[in-house]
Amino acid sequence: MPEGKEIRELILRIAGIIIEELKLEEITPEKFDPDMDLVDELGVDSMDLATVALVLQDEYGVFIDEDDYPKLKSIRLIAEYLQSRLSGAKG
Amino acid sequence: MTNAAAERSAVTGIDPAAGNAAGTPADASPKRWKFSDLLADPVVRARWEKVRGYFFLRESTYDMSNRCNLRCDGCYYYEGAKQFTLENCDPEDWRKLMQEEKARGITYVVLAGAEPSLVPEILKVCFAEMPLGCIATNGVRRIDSAVGYRIHISVWGNDRTSAQIRKARNLLKRQIDNYRGDPRAVFVYTFTRENIEEISEAMEVLAAADCRTTFNVFSSPVGYDGSLRHDETSLARTREAMCEMMDRYPRNVLFSPYNAVAHTHARGLHDLYGCSYPRRNESDAIGLGRSFRQFRTDLTWDREVACCVPDTDCDDCRHYAAGSAVVTARLYRHVTDPSTFRAWLDYVDTYLAVWVVGYEKGENLCAELVPPPGSEAIRKV
Numbered sequence: 001m002p003e004g005k006e007i008r009e010l011i012l013r014i015a016g017i018i019i020e021e022l023k024l025e026e027i028t029p030e031k032f033d034p035d036m037d038l039v040d041e042l043g044v045d046s047m048d049l050a051t052v053a054l055v056l057q058d059e060y061g062v063f064i065d066e067d068d069y070p071k072l073k074s075i076r077l078i079a080e081y082l083q084s085r086l087s088g089a090k091g
Numbered sequence: 092m093t094n095a096a097a098e099r100s101a102v103t104g105i106d107p108a109a110g111n112a113a114g115t116p117a118d119a120s121p122k123r124w125k126f127s128d129l130l131a132d133p134v135v136r137a138r139w140e141k142v143r144g145y146f147f148l149r150e151s152t153y154d155m156s157n158r159c160n161l162r163c164d165g166c167y168y169y170e171g172a173k174q175f176t177l178e179n180c181d182p183e184d185w186r187k188l189m190q191e192e193k194a195r196g197i198t199y200v201v202l203a204g205a206e207p208s209l210v211p212e213i214l215k216v217c218f219a220e221m222p223l224g225c226i227a228t229n230g231v232r233r234i235d236s237a238v239g240y241r242i243h244i245s246v247w248g249n250d251r252t253s254a255q256i257r258k259a260r261n262l263l264k265r266q267i268d269n270y271r272g273d274p275r276a277v278f279v280y281t282f283t284r285e286n287i288e289e290i291s292e293a294m295e296v297l298a299a300a301d302c303r304t305t306f307n308v309f310s311s312p313v314g315y316d317g318s319l320r321h322d323e324t325s326l327a328r329t330r331e332a333m334c335e336m337m338d339r340y341p342r343n344v345l346f347s348p349y350n351a352v353a354h355t356h357a358r359g360l361h362d363l364y365g366c367s368y369p370r371r372n373e374s375d376a377i378g379l380g381r382s383f384r385q386f387r388t389d390l391t392w393d394r395e396v397a398c399c400v401p402d403t404d405c406d407d408c409r410h411y412a413a414g415s416a417v418v419t420a421r422l423y424r425h426v427t428d429p430s431t432f433r434a435w436l437d438y439v440d441t442y443l444a445v446w447v448v449g450y451e452k453g454e455n456l457c458a459e460l461v462p463p464p465g466s467e468a469i470r471k472v
Contacts (some may be wrong), residue, residue: 008419026366033305039376039377039381043196044148044377045146045147045377045378045382046367046377046378046379046420047143047146047419047420047422048146050422050423051143051146051422054126054422054423054426055126055127057125057126058125059125066423066424068376070374070376070377073376
């Protein structure tokens with residue numbers, strides 16, 4: 001099933017936040033593999049993830065439970081998590 | 092009493108029902124602060140950027156030797172199974188271990204038990220492979236300047252107490268003689284139930300020699316119920332003493348009011364923050380639960396007992412090393428209001444100054460005794 005426009009935009013925005021917060025170089029949101037394992041492949045640690053989660057909370061106005069951090073292992077998983085939270089908030 | 096002390100004293104008297112650290116009345120909904128709001132203050136933003144530059148630190152700890160040139164009451168090393176492991180004294184095995192550690196993402200090593208200064212060649216090998224770290228030593232024997240790690244020298248009271256508890260005469264003088272003016276050195280005064288008032292005497296000597304000092308709180312080994320174990324009254328008095336020393340020796344004391352709160356609270360660190368070391372954290376998804384190992388002298392490790400000071404009674408753990416990781420890791424719990432976030436920044440700034448050579452501590456941003464998130468205000472002594 002093709003990806004919806006909404007989730008594609010979310011993925012690009014999350015990638016942009018990660019690049020900015022983790023000060024990653026030589027990568028753009030468009031080139032960031034949304035399925036890359038942020039912990040195993042990128043070396044993201046708990047403090048990095050907490051920082052990204054706090055910025056996402058600000059931007060999207062949703063609460064990200066600290067117990068859910070370990071689930072947020074890729075940009076796609078973060079996007080899906082946010083999307084479910086946002087749709088839950090709307091409903 | 093100084094202004095800062097008066098301010099802290101006022102805050103310690105707050106009843107939980109009266110409000111929180113942000114000054115919100117108890118019957119009103121607290122303002123929900125955004126992270127970006129908290130960072131809007133340029134001073135706070137600068138401190139955040141300063142500390143986050145060190146988020147890459149990932150620690151593991153290593154027992155270096157099963158020997159010690161002192162035998163102290165309440166010593167953590169000579170508890171549990173680890174004391175009986177054989178020593179691996181082969182520098183090449185240690186080099187290989189450090190290379191493997193680096194390969195799995197470890198960036199910071201804590202070289203401890205029983206007494207690392209007794210294996211100087213291995214210290215040099217570790218430093219050659221892993222440039223960031225710390226050595227916990229009793230300071231009796233000086234460690235070669237070529238080993239550029241932070242060096243923590245343990246102080247357990249005045250000379251009379253050292254002679255009694257550690258069976259060592261003139262210990263503080265010998266420690267200062269070895270490390271006076273050494274940029275690597277941080278003296279770590281451990282408050283027990285019995286030596287609280289001795290801090291004035293010890294701190295006077297340390298400050299006169301311009302030694303930097305931080306504070307630890309005695310945390311009982313498993314099964315220990317001796318006279319060093321704290322109770323609620325001694326913890327409260329320890330907190331007061333810490334604050335007095337911060338006021339009296341701001342140039343020499345590496346500490347913050349929030350450090351004092353976190354480490355002297357009636358509830359221990361695990362209860363307050365949830366310990367993230369593998370011993371109390373089953374998850375290996377991310378953070379310390381994933382990366383931390385505690386190696387014994389034979390270079391083996393066991394996830395079941397892996398924490399920064401193994402064989403500590405977790406319910407009584409207020410250890411400075413534990414807090415440095417556990418409180419720091421709870422960033423998100425402290426993003427609640429300006430005071431709590433500033434207090435957390437002070438804590439992390441202190442931890443980095445204590446553990447990282449070359450990191451200079453800034454002025455504390457929060458003079459209040461802010462309660463840990465989710466817990467009651469600190470009771471008045």
